[in-house]
Amino acid sequence: MKFAIAVFCAAHAPASRRALLFAQAALAGGHEIVRLFFYQDGVYSASNNIVAPQDEQDIARQWREFVGTHQLDGVVCIAAALRRGVLNAEEATRYQRSAVNLDAPWALSGLGQLHDAIQDADRLICFGGA
Amino acid sequence: MAQSLLIISRQAPWSGPSAREALDIVLAGGAFDLPIGLLFLDDGVFQLARHQDARAVQQKDLSANLQALGLFGIDDVFACGHSLSARGLPPPDNAQALDSQAISRLIDRYDQVITL
Numbered sequence: 001m002k003f004a005i006a007v008f009c010a011a012h013a014p015a016s017r018r019a020l021l022f023a024q025a026a027l028a029g030g031h032e033i034v035r036l037f038f039y040q041d042g043v044y045s046a047s048n049n050i051v052a053p054q055d056e057q058d059i060a061r062q063w064r065e066f067v068g069t070h071q072l073d074g075v076v077c078i079a080a081a082l083r084r085g086v087l088n089a090e091e092a093t094r095y096q097r098s099a100v101n102l103d104a105p106w107a108l109s110g111l112g113q114l115h116d117a118i119q120d121a122d123r124l125i126c127f128g129g130a
Numbered sequence: 131m132a133q134s135l136l137i138i139s140r141q142a143p144w145s146g147p148s149a150r151e152a153l154d155i156v157l158a159g160g161a162f163d164l165p166i167g168l169l170f171l172d173d174g175v176f177q178l179a180r181h182q183d184a185r186a187v188q189q190k191d192l193s194a195n196l197q198a199l200g201l202f203g204i205d206d207v208f209a210c211g212h213s214l215s216a217r218g219l220p221p222p223d224n225a226q227a228l229d230s231q232a233i234s235r236l237i238d239r240y241d242q243v244i245t246l
Binding site (some may be wrong): 001006008039040080085091110111112114115118123124126129130 | 147151154162228244
């Protein structure tokens with residue numbers, strides 16, 4: 001089955017960890033992930049400035065490694081990210097900000113990528129919504 | 131055939147960016163001519179309240195975006211009748227009020243659902 005996965009919560013929220021576990025299980029089960037889309041506070045799940053306490057799981061790092069290892073399409077909504085201070089080098093330069101906290105394997109793009117993924121997938125699975 | 135998508139918007143307009151961001155998904159889908167529905171549920175029905183003054187809380191007015199739904203080809207706009215009456219709101223002009231059974235059927239009708 002082809003899954004599109006949307007994440008709406010930060011890395012420290014339990015639903016982000018559940019989304020990661022679901023995505024790992026989907027691949028392990030032989031399914032395809034057409035795209036991961038991070039929206040609303042989900043953009044924090046992609047920030048590489050998250051510092052997890054030593055006795056807690058570093059979910060943002062695990063996301064980064066998972067997406068990079070499997071060469072998945074990990075898209076972070078640009079409007080939601082800018083509003084929350086999650087910037088890649090290009091956006092930091094554009095808006096003259098000193099901090100860059102988004103890097104490969106993540107891509108910043110628009111909501112069209114969410115709709116495109118929904119159309120391409122058999123199922124959309126959401127984590128961390130209201 | 132394109133997959134249909136129902137957005138369920140559950141947050142009040144001034145509680146944070148959630149209401150605006152839910153609406154942005156709807157408008158983006160409309161721009162791509164996709165079959166999109168929008169349901170206001172729980173505190174989300176406050177987005178339909180009349181005579182809101184966004185400037186009083188130093189916010190941008192969300193109602194202009196709601197008015198744009200028709201321009202984007204989004205005609206399937208619904209509101210939970212129970213949520214409206216529980217908050218003392220009248221039936222809205224720009225959304226069709228539904229009872230809980232009709233909401234169940236509505237959710238069944240769509241291929242995918244996003245709740246924000």
